[in-house]
Amino acid sequence: MNADVITSTTYPHGTIEGFQGGCNTAHCPAEVSCRTVHTRYVGDWAFRRQINAGMTPAQIVAAERKQAQEAADADLRAKKAKGSQRSAETRDAARERHNAARRAKRAANLIPQKALIPRDKLAALLDRGLTDRQIGERLGFTRRQVAGARNTAKLPRNPDSNRRPAPATTGASS
Ligand SMILES: [Zn+2]
Numbered sequence: 425m426n427a428d429v430i431t432s433t434t435y436p437h438g439t440i441e442g443f444q445g446g447c448n449t450a451h452c453p454a455e456v457s458c459r460t461v462h463t464r465y466v467g468d469w470a471f472r473r474q475i476n477a478g479m480t481p482a483q484i485v486a487a488e489r490k491q492a493q494e495a496a497d498a499d500l501r502a503k504k505a506k507g508s509q510r511s512a513e514t515r516d517a518a519r520e521r522h523n524a525a526r527r528a529k530r531a532a533n534l535i536p537q538k539a540l541i542p543r544d545k546l547a548a549l550l551d552r553g554l555t556d557r558q559i560g561e562r563l564g565f566t567r568r569q570v571a572g573a574r575n576t577a578k579l580p581r582n583p584d585s586n587r588r589p590a591p592a593t594t595g596a597s598s
Pocket residue numbers: 436437438439442443447452453454457458459
């Protein structure tokens with residue numbers, strides 16, 4: 425791909441057209457990269473339906489984030505309720521709450537992990553040689569969450585053969 429495509433202010437980044445036009449690497453500047461849009465458009469029926477209905481990828485992802493956040497909030501509320509109201513609630517209510525939390529968790533797993541860590545930030549940390557675990561320690565995520573985000577972003581992992589703690593010297597400017 426021509427580097428001009430990346431820096432161009434008029435190129436339709438974050439669209440199917442952008443991908444077809446040749447923006448197919450991890451360097452896409454759009455919030456939802458052309459490649460991600462293409463991948464999801466091809467493999468995700470709901471995503472494709474929303475695109476075809478006129479939503480932008482950014483709008484779809486924003487809605488998914490909101491949904492995931494709401495699910496997480498409900499989950500958190502449920503956990504809190506479990507602590508304070510255990511004695512007051514019926515068994516049915518407990519079961520329903522448990523199921524709701526499980527549904528929320530499942531829904532959250534369907535959300536692209538990209539939402540968790542901005543792709544450019546993740547790419548920058550990987551460029552510095554940090555492993556998933558180190559990035560997780562730095563950002564407050566589990567190694568698995570980072571790996572998921574990285575896989576979604578299709579970024580290569582840094583080998584974690586050396587299990588020292590993350591270096592505390594490199595101050596992130598981002
Ligand atoms: Zn692009």
